[in-house]
Amino acid sequence: MVPSLDAVRHASRVGVGDYRRRDVFRLPAMNASVADARGRVRMRLSEWGADLELCDDASLVITELFTNAVRHTDSEKITCVLQDSGAFVRLEVTDQGRGTGVPEPCAADADEEGGRGLLLVSVLSLAWGSDPADGGTGRVVWAELAAHHAPR
Template sequence: MAGRLQDAFHFPALNTSVAAARKRVLAQLRAWGIDEVACDEAQLVVSELFTNAVRHTDSANVSCQLRVLGAHLRIEVGDQGRTPTEPRARCSGADEESGRGLLLVGALSQAWGVRAGDSGRGRVVWADLAAGRLSP
């Protein structure tokens, strides 16, 4: 793949924005010719990261950046919130409704992590996925 493909967007930190983010990611990745398996995995990762930012921070907006370079897709979801703990994968009990999102992100991604937000407030959770390309 020649060049670097990237897109960035933000939505209000509302539950309804999770579906809007998934839809935006799917449309962009399809436009770039990313295969359906990679599109499905990316939507799932964005859904989990967006949901965490909406539920666990005091953000007004949640941002997302997609970058494709070679065979890799980097997804970054940023919040503006201040929370005392860093996002981390945890084991949830069988009767718990939530708490498995970052385990899923870890299973689907080649690597993931957390860094401070660019503005000095909040954080960015990133995940690197394989970006299979459709044949031209």
């Protein structure tokens, strides 16, 4: 996959990897787990003081990324990472590498039920992309959202 301009800017950003808060969890690669992933992200962001808009956006992004991992890979487990750097929140979904190809947005017809998930991710995110997972098997699909926190 050719990286988007956002992904290129992401790679050159100062402070990438300097995360204040981090949560890692693994769930079975089943449709029923999508709601668990969404709930976990929403709960953790709320604990970290994120505002409602960020909670909603991150919930939608994790839903799309997790659903794609379930639908397009033959994984047994999916690993999710939520990280808050203060300036942005990064979501990662790692599958076990038994899928076909690299995720890319597609143009769905008006009457098609699916096919718009990555388009939504690209609209809600500062940057998104995918990389091979550590160890050579699997793929990490990530998205970064602007962090905004509720006033105290």
